[in-house]
Amino acid sequence: MPTQVEQGTVTLTHPKGSRVEILLYGATVISWIAPSPSGSLQERLFVSSKALLDGSKPVRGGIPVVFPCFGAPTHPEHLKLAQHGFARNTIWKFAGVVMDNEAGVSVKLTLDPIDHESISSVYPKKFALSYVVTLAEHQLSTDLHVENTSPSDSLEFQALLHNYISSPADEVSISPLQGLSFYDKTEPTEEGKAKAKVESRDKVDVKKFTDSVYENAPGRYNIVWPQGSIEIKAKGFKDVVVWNPQEEGAKIGDMETQGWKKYVCVEPGYVRGFVKLEPQQKWTGQQVLTIQSLTHL
Numbered sequence: 512m513p514t515q516v517e518q519g520t521v522t523l524t525h526p527k528g529s530r531v532e533i534l535l536y537g538a539t540v541i542s543w544i545a546p547s548p549s550g551s552l553q554e555r556l557f558v559s560s561k562a563l564l565d566g567s568k569p570v571r572g573g574i575p576v577v578f579p580c581f582g583a584p585t586h587p588e589h590l591k592l593a594q595h596g597f598a599r600n601t602i603w604k605f606a607g608v609v610m611d612n613e614a615g616v617s618v619k620l621t622l623d624p625i626d627h628e629s630i631s632s633v634y635p636k637k638f639a640l641s642y643v644v645t646l647a648e649h650q651l652s653t654d655l656h657v658e659n660t661s662p663s664d665s666l667e668f669q670a671l672l673h674n675y676i677s678s679p680a681d682e683v684s685i686s687p688l689q690g691l692s693f694y695d696k697t698e699p700t701e702e703g704k705a706k707a708k709v710e711s712r713d714k715v716d717v718k719k720f721t722d723s724v725y726e727n728a729p730g731r732y733n734i735v736w737p738q739g740s741i742e743i744k745a746k747g748f749k750d751v752v753v754w755n756p757q758e759e760g761a762k763i764g765d766m767e768t769q770g771w772k773k774y775v776c777v778e779p780g781y782v783r784g785f786v787k788l789e790p791q792q793k794w795t796g797q798q799v800l801t802i803q804s805l806t807h808l
């Protein structure tokens with residue numbers, strides 16, 4: 512059975528051994544196992560050993576879904592929402608298998624605010640979310656679909672797929688980001704955070720505390736370390752956030768000891784400004800994570 516739904520978790524398996532686990536809570540992908548080019552199966556996502564998986568708080572790791580605000584809310588319609596919005600801590604519905612063939616297996620999860628008083632009480636907008644997760648032998652795709660179901664109001668939102676890519680943080684490099692303008696959230700003052708910088712590095716590392724929001728990014732990123740490489744392709748997400756807290760991570764309650772050494776986040780998003788959907792319009796943001804052979808680089 513390539514798809515199993517049990518106890519709030521959806522598990523997809525591929526004949527070649529790849530596997531993905533998705534919690535209905537937050538539609539959070541909490542595990543992606545995929546073979547390296549040499550064939551050995553490896554976990555590709557970091558989840559903190561202190562992460563709570565019981566639905567009491569967003570998962571520290573995997574791929575939380577950020578919607579409708581990124582970071583602390585700034586849009587007037589989002590002011591009652593928590594950091595990164597409600598999609599990552601709401602229970603989604605399993606809506607069925609979308610595809611199941613030799614190439615891969617794909618499922619859909621949905622979130623309708625009508626089912627959640629916790630959302631409609633703070634965000635009385637009409638919209639529908641669906642999330643399609645597709646597993647192939649060396650690849651994981653996650654597509655977020657947003658529909659404005661209102662007959663009369665527009666919908667403005669931000670969205671981001673907050674992957675935690677398992678990798679040695681002190682050895683990774685991320686490219687190509689050179690020449691892009693970015694906002695450095697590690698700057699101590701609001702003025703510093705709001706001032707655009709230009710990325711001068713050919714290969715970006717996260718050896719120090721990094722929280723950078725690159726805008727109008729190319730939509731294709733390579734994360735490379737001595738033993739491996741993952742490519743991220745993004746569509747609909749014009750920005751990308753590179754985050755690793757380094758020692759600042761010790762302040763995060765559900766971060767395991769030195770957990771920040773085990774991952775890098777390279778998060779495709781639409782987070783500078785807002786996607787604006789007119790009544791009945793739809794939008795899709797997609798990320799495709801692919802295990803790469805180092806010899807292809």
Ligand SMILES: O=P(O)(O)OC[C@H]1O[C@@H](O)[C@H](O)[C@@H](O)[C@@H]1O
Nearest residue numbers: 582594595673696722752754778
């Ligand atoms: O602790 P949270 O809410 O999961 O957020 C983690 C990080 O998420 C990143 O996307 C943000 O750029 C960071 O500023 C933030 O610290």
